[in-house]
Amino acid sequence: MARRSSPPKLPPALAFAGAKLLRRYVMADGASFAEQRARMQRLNSLLPSPPGITVRTETVGGVSCDRVVASGRDPRGVAPSGGVVLHFHGGGYCIGSPRFTRGWAAAVSVATGREVVLPDYRLAPEHPFPAGPADARAVWDALTGEGGVPAADVCVSGDSAGGGLALGLAMALRDAGRALPGALVLLSPWLDLSDDRGGDPDLVAADPVLTPAWLTAAARAYAGDVALDDPRLSPLLGDLAGLPPMLVQAGAVDIIASDSVRLAATVRAVGGDVTLSLANGMFHDFPTQAGNLEAADSAVRQVAAFLR
Numbered sequence: 001m002a003r004r005s006s007p008p009k010l011p012p013a014l015a016f017a018g019a020k021l022l023r024r025y026v027m028a029d030g031a032s033f034a035e036q037r038a039r040m041q042r043l044n045s046l047l048p049s050p051p052g053i054t055v056r057t058e059t060v061g062g063v064s065c066d067r068v069v070a071s072g073r074d075p076r077g078v079a080p081s082g083g084v085v086l087h088f089h090g091g092g093y094c095i096g097s098p099r100f101t102r103g104w105a106a107a108v109s110v111a112t113g114r115e116v117v118l119p120d121y122r123l124a125p126e127h128p129f130p131a132g133p134a135d136a137r138a139v140w141d142a143l144t145g146e147g148g149v150p151a152a153d154v155c156v157s158g159d160s161a162g163g164g165l166a167l168g169l170a171m172a173l174r175d176a177g178r179a180l181p182g183a184l185v186l187l188s189p190w191l192d193l194s195d196d197r198g199g200d201p202d203l204v205a206a207d208p209v210l211t212p213a214w215l216t217a218a219a220r221a222y223a224g225d226v227a228l229d230d231p232r233l234s235p236l237l238g239d240l241a242g243l244p245p246m247l248v249q250a251g252a253v254d255i256i257a258s259d260s261v262r263l264a265a266t267v268r269a270v271g272g273d274v275t276l277s278l279a280n281g282m283f284h285d286f287p288t289q290a291g292n293l294e295a296a297d298s299a300v301r302q303v304a305a306f307l308r
Helices: 013-026 033-046 098-112 131-144 161-174 201-206 212-223 257-268 296-306
Strands: 053-060 062-069 086-090 115-119 154-159 185-187 246-254 274-283
Touching: 013 033, 013 161, 013 274, 033 098, 053 098, 053 131, 053 212, 062 098, 062 131, 062 246, 086 131, 086 161, 098 115, 098 296, 115 131, 131 154, 131 161, 154 161, 185 296, 246 296, 257 274, 274 296
Parallel strands: 086 115, 086 154, 154 185, 185 246, 246 274
Antiparallel strands: 053 062, 062 115
């Protein structure tokens, strides 16, 4: 039987061009966050459904979630390999949706056999902190409650701002004396909302996705009256001891890549288990381009190996 060939991958230069388009069209100067969401939704409508998966949208803990599972797996609960990935999408806490991370979720489900749950948590500025963390906790409690998935069989993950939600959730569970997830996977995580991102002009000019001004606006919209250096908003500034093993993936051409480097150094300093993968030449959130970009497919393979 002939082996089905994989679809061609985007050249890195074309992937960079797509990232720049996202910034210019969606995250455009002068566009409100509501308009940015509408523009992202229009882009989402152009994305084909990833092949080989089943997607169900249902309410989990009062929060609408996409549940993504590789076809042939059990769509009703734990995949045959055991375990669930609970993933929070990025977007600066102000834009984004589960639809934009379905490609990554599909690739991870195929590679690991796990179901991936994508919450559609509330967004700022209409719903500032603590709405996002409250929704994250509600989904966690529903997934791992009585008769649910054992906490140790759940990997909590997130990209960009979703990485901050994922790390913050693990820290809150630890502080409450609750059972912790078995692992954390953070993709280009935004972990310190108080940090000035304009300190390296060359990196600012090279980053095709993020700008200091956009990050500042998103941080202020999300924080409301809470100080940006509060560890509940900026988990990198909190106590990072006693957390699950974590995999951190980031691209070097990203003005928030320093958060990943600082996180790894701090976790190691307090005796934690962390793997940092910093991809040279890659941009913010590049792993979410799984299926289109070889570097993203490689990142998914690393996630699968980590979870095994």
